[in-house]
Amino acid sequence: MLEKTQEKHISVLLHELVDTISLSPSKKDIVVDCTLGFWGHAKETIRKMKKWDMFIWFDADEKNLNLAKDNLKHLVQEKQIEAVFIHSNFVQLKEELEKRNIDSLSFIYYDLGISSMQIDEWERGFSFKNDWPLDMRFDKTKGKSAYEVVNFYEKEKLIKIFKEYGEENMARRIAEKIETERKKKKITTTKELSSLIESIKWDAKTKARIFQAIRIEVNNELENIKISIRDAIKFLKKWGKIFVITFHSLEDRIVKNILRDESKDCICSELICTCKHKKNIKILTKKPIIPRNEEIKNNPRSRSAKARIGEKI
Numbered sequence: 001m002l003e004k005t006q007e008k009h010i011s012v013l014l015h016e017l018v019d020t021i022s023l024s025p026s027k028k029d030i031v032v033d034c035t036l037g038f039w040g041h042a043k044e045t046i047r048k049m050k051k052w053d054m055f056i057w058f059d060a061d062e063k064n065l066n067l068a069k070d071n072l073k074h075l076v077q078e079k080q081i082e083a084v085f086i087h088s089n090f091v092q093l094k095e096e097l098e099k100r101n102i103d104s105l106s107f108i109y110y111d112l113g114i115s116s117m118q119i120d121e122w123e124r125g126f127s128f129k130n131d132w133p134l135d136m137r138f139d140k141t142k143g144k145s146a147y148e149v150v151n152f153y154e155k156e157k158l159i160k161i162f163k164e165y166g167e168e169n170m171a172r173r174i175a176e177k178i179e180t181e182r183k184k185k186k187i188t189t190t191k192e193l194s195s196l197i198e199s200i201k202w203d204a205k206t207k208a209r210i211f212q213a214i215r216i217e218v219n220n221e222l223e224n225i226k227i228s229i230r231d232a233i234k235f236l237k238k239w240g241k242i243f244v245i246t247f248h249s250l251e252d253r254i255v256k257n258i259l260r261d262e263s264k265d266c267i268c269s270e271l272i273c274t275c276k277h278k279k280n281i282k283i284l285t286k287k288p289i290i291p292r293n294e295e296i297k298n299n300p301r302s303r304s305a306k307a308r309i310g311e312k313i
């Protein structure tokens, strides 16, 4: 059953990520996977680690984390590494590392978004293809759900979210439709939301964009990525690397801009620098890494993936 579960999620840019890892042959290395998911990247990363190294795993989804813990148990024992599983949003990276007195990471990586299994899970309401309750939280124990966003956000705020996070040009008309319908009856399921979008524009891409926008808002995804990646860079040791896989342009732009800023000595636009910012990293990917044709053929979900790497200097 577990193996079958894992089969459903194919890790993206797996070889590219594993090939980036360069650990010490003798000194203790600490590696962090901020998005453990179905442990595909983790499993291959462990193979590059040695006895007493520490591997820290984050996942905001507790069910996912427990499943991974069970499945990685044998490999962890066999390699005799120290395993730390953290049920938390990666925005808490700084706090979680400080709590454990950890300050020099050799490698940290993010594989953003959701796994294929999460899309299949009925109760989350991530997908517009089924009829599920509107939820969309990675961590169902915390925060606002999609139900609250759709039913209680002001129209103007919905328009902004649909435009910015969904890059949807029918944003206003869809938000107006939501406003009209929710006055008659609350929108409670993915199907209701989906048919409502369809009544404005019958197009799977529009639905995908609106669902994506709501998911980003529900999980505060873009802000959390910014905070966590900036913190991650601070915690890297010299020559430590950060590897980030993104699946849409909004995320990629954030990663690209943070790496660009962190690779500069000054980030203010003053004639005489007032920011005193110091260069922290070297960018190892002038252009993002993208999947090879063969990978896209085997796993169409990978087609929008981009990875960027920074190395601490």
Ligand SMILES: C[S@@+](CC[C@H](N)C(=O)[O-])C[C@H]1O[C@@H](n2cnc3c(N)ncnc32)[C@H](O)[C@@H]1O
Binding pocket: 009, 010, 011, 012, 034, 035, 036, 037, 038, 039, 040, 041, 042, 058, 059, 060, 061, 064, 088, 089, 090, 091, 111, 112, 113, 114, 115, 138, 224
């Ligand atoms: C695309 S999957 C990772 C797949 C994994 N790399 C693999 O090879 O199987 C992303 C995972 O990260 C988790 N996740 C997404 N955003 C998160 C966040 N902000 N903090 C912690 N976990 C997050 C999701 O719950 C999901 O399990």
